[in-house]
Amino acid sequence: MEAEQPTRAFLVPAIATGLALALLAAPLLPALFPVVVAAASVAACALALARRPSRPLLLVILGLGLWLVTGLAGAWVLRGRPLSGLAWVLAVLYLLPLPVIPWLYWWTFEERDE
Amino acid sequence: MTALAVLLLLAAGLAWWGARRARDSADYFAAGHRGGAWLVGVAGTAAAVSGFTFVGGPGLFAAVGAGSLWIILSAPLTGALQCWAVGEPVVELVEKRRVLTIPELLAGRFGGPTMRVLAAAIVAVGCVASLAVQARAAAVLGEEFLHVPGATAAIAAMLATTAYTALGGMRAGLVADAVQGVVMAGFAVLLAAAALAATGGPAAAVATLEMARPELLGGFGTVAPPQAWAWYLLFCLGTCAQPHYLQKFLFLRSRAQLRLLPAVLTGALAATLAVWIGVGLAGTALVARGAITLGRPDDLAPRTMSLLGPWAVMLAGVAVLAAMMSTAASFLNMAAAAVTRDLREALGKVPLPISAARVATVLFAVAATAIGVTSERAVVLLGLVGWGFFTAALLPVMTLGLAWPGATARGAVSAMATGALVDLVLESVRQHLPAGLEPGLAGAALGTLVLVAMSRRIR
Numbered sequence: 001m002e003a004e005q006p007t008r009a010f011l012v013p014a015i016a017t018g019l020a021l022a023l024l025a026a027p028l029l030p031a032l033f034p035v036v037v038a039a040a041s042v043a044a045c046a047l048a049l050a051r052r053p054s055r056p057l058l059l060v061i062l063g064l065g066l067w068l069v070t071g072l073a074g075a076w077v078l079r080g081r082p083l084s085g086l087a088w089v090l091a092v093l094y095l096l097p098l099p100v101i102p103w104l105y106w107w108t109f110e111e112r113d114e
Numbered sequence: 115m116t117a118l119a120v121l122l123l124l125a126a127g128l129a130w131w132g133a134r135r136a137r138d139s140a141d142y143f144a145a146g147h148r149g150g151a152w153l154v155g156v157a158g159t160a161a162a163v164s165g166f167t168f169v170g171g172p173g174l175f176a177a178v179g180a181g182s183l184w185i186i187l188s189a190p191l192t193g194a195l196q197c198w199a200v201g202e203p204v205v206e207l208v209e210k211r212r213v214l215t216i217p218e219l220l221a222g223r224f225g226g227p228t229m230r231v232l233a234a235a236i237v238a239v240g241c242v243a244s245l246a247v248q249a250r251a252a253a254v255l256g257e258e259f260l261h262v263p264g265a266t267a268a269i270a271a272m273l274a275t276t277a278y279t280a281l282g283g284m285r286a287g288l289v290a291d292a293v294q295g296v297v298m299a300g301f302a303v304l305l306a307a308a309a310l311a312a313t314g315g316p317a318a319a320v321a322t323l324e325m326a327r328p329e330l331l332g333g334f335g336t337v338a339p340p341q342a343w344a345w346y347l348l349f350c351l352g353t354c355a356q357p358h359y360l361q362k363f364l365f366l367r368s369r370a371q372l373r374l375l376p377a378v379l380t381g382a383l384a385a386t387l388a389v390w391i392g393v394g395l396a397g398t399a400l401v402a403r404g405a406i407t408l409g410r411p412d413d414l415a416p417r418t419m420s421l422l423g424p425w426a427v428m429l430a431g432v433a434v435l436a437a438m439m440s441t442a443a444s445f446l447n448m449a450a451a452a453v454t455r456d457l458r459e460a461l462g463k464v465p466l467p468i469s470a471a472r473v474a475t476v477l478f479a480v481a482a483t484a485i486g487v488t489s490e491r492a493v494v495l496l497g498l499v500g501w502g503f504f505t506a507a508l509l510p511v512m513t514l515g516l517a518w519p520g521a522t523a524r525g526a527v528s529a530m531a532t533g534a535l536v537d538l539v540l541e542s543v544r545q546h547l548p549a550g551l552e553p554g555l556a557g558a559a560l561g562t563l564v565l566v567a568m569s570r571r572i573r
Contacts, residue, residue, distance in 0.1 A: 012514065012517050012518040013514065013518050013520065013521075013566045013569075013570075016510075016513075016514045016518075016562050016566060017562070017563060017566050019559075019562075020558075020559040020560070020562040020563050021559075021563070023347075023555055023556075023558075023559040024556060024559050024560070026340070026343075026344075026550060027340060027344070027547075027548045027549070027550035027551040028548070030339065030340045030550065033339070033340050033343045033344075033550060034343060036343075036347075037343045037346055037347050040347060040351060041188070041191065041195070041347065041350050041351065044195055044198070044199045044350075044351055044354065044513060045191075045194065045195050045198045045199065046198075047198060047199045047513060047516075047517045048198035048199070048202060050517050051202065051203070051517070052202075064191070072343070074333075075333035075334065075339075076333070076339060078332070078333045079332050079333045079334050079339060080332055081332060081333075082323075082324055082328035082329070082330075082331035082332055083320065083324055083328075083331050085180065085331060085332040085333030085334070086179075086180045086320070086331040086332070086333070088333060089180055089183060089187065089333050090183070090391075093187045093190075094183070094186075094187055094189070094190060097190035097191065098189075098190045098380060098384055100190075101190050101191055101193070101194050101376070101380070102193055102194060102376040102377035102379075102380045102381075103377070104194065105193070105194035105197060105198070105373075105376040105377075106373055106374065106376070106377060109372065109373040111370060
């Protein structure tokens, strides 16, 4: 396995440790949960940054984080409202990103020099 | 019965085709590393989707409403996530070392026989458990949809799957999975549209529920938000740790194929999940109107299909069988590889030939079918070793382990053992756990801490 740049490598276990601890604490502190969900999902995507850092990929990862935080927060705000709650969840968290995220991957994919 | 007979005939033809093409271990276990993004993406989705999507998903919607959707809401993200987090390093390692299995890949990354033995054991145990659950589900759903004795449906589905998987390995399995994936996606969209049309359209179905069961239409339905968030995370990150998901990366012919893969995975998955949302919403509205009645939530899909007519029952039955067979084919192949290749090489012995893998495939199929058809209690116990188990055992090593050069073999082995053990213990006391504490996620979190701690200590 190719080793990534040491300057970035130290971040990977540090972030993973923090997320693991937060994930274990989240069921006891439910307010922490949406942040952990967004952070863990985005951190997993960001593993690609450790291998092939680029500005477009960084922007995409940050954008995904913003989208997830917005989507999860909106679902929480609308939790007691029938119809608008379902509409938000389906539209913002499901239908809207369906064509976008695969395209973002395609856009940020880098062909490797052989 | 006719559907089952056609199924067996098609499987026999595919087995004959595959047997002529599976010439070596690479063909048999990794489809010769010749797959393109379209073939692998559709086949990978078929292997990933089980009968639960067609029956359990709509049933869960009837029980908890929009809360059930948190299991599938990560679908837009998971295709890209898998490629970013694990697909790219896995494909690069495959290109470098031509590995054929996930345990071999992990041994290639971390070194040492212990890693490969433990990974092979986890894969084999998890595969057998999942196969038994698939066989059981085939029996139940064969009775519901195809109106044949449960044991007949389970044996026919497993016999057909075993025929082409044993003879043709994943050369045949990949083609079969892709065909099944197209069938599942097409039928899912058709059945969802027909169910919604029967209620007068999505707006009418929603209006019915808004009047009769408004609590189902909130952002979380009747599910506690922490539980919904935990489902989201489990089924989002968990895609990076399921062996039958990871296996598809071994089939790709080059790294360049990854570029299109998330689009294919996401498109195929979204089409198939239409049945969860469409039949769930429409069926629940039909229940609210009194058009159908349920004995239990899982009756929703069969009863809705019955209302639509015999054609819908038949299509749903075929789609469910396709979902089960494609999932079972991957598990059979991986279990055979674990015992005939991974365990032997880890113990310093020469891998057994393909003929032995064929025999192992048949034996695994027989054992899983026997357990699935005869022992409900065993199936319940084996059901614990599923998505959460693989997530707990493999997520830390597949994500952190592949990305962090400082991860050591001892740390990885400890993480896998810790994650698997924690998951099994917590699953056994699941009813006492607080909402949001998912055993698979807790196991993965503790496994991650162990991986970091043990790796740092050794260094």
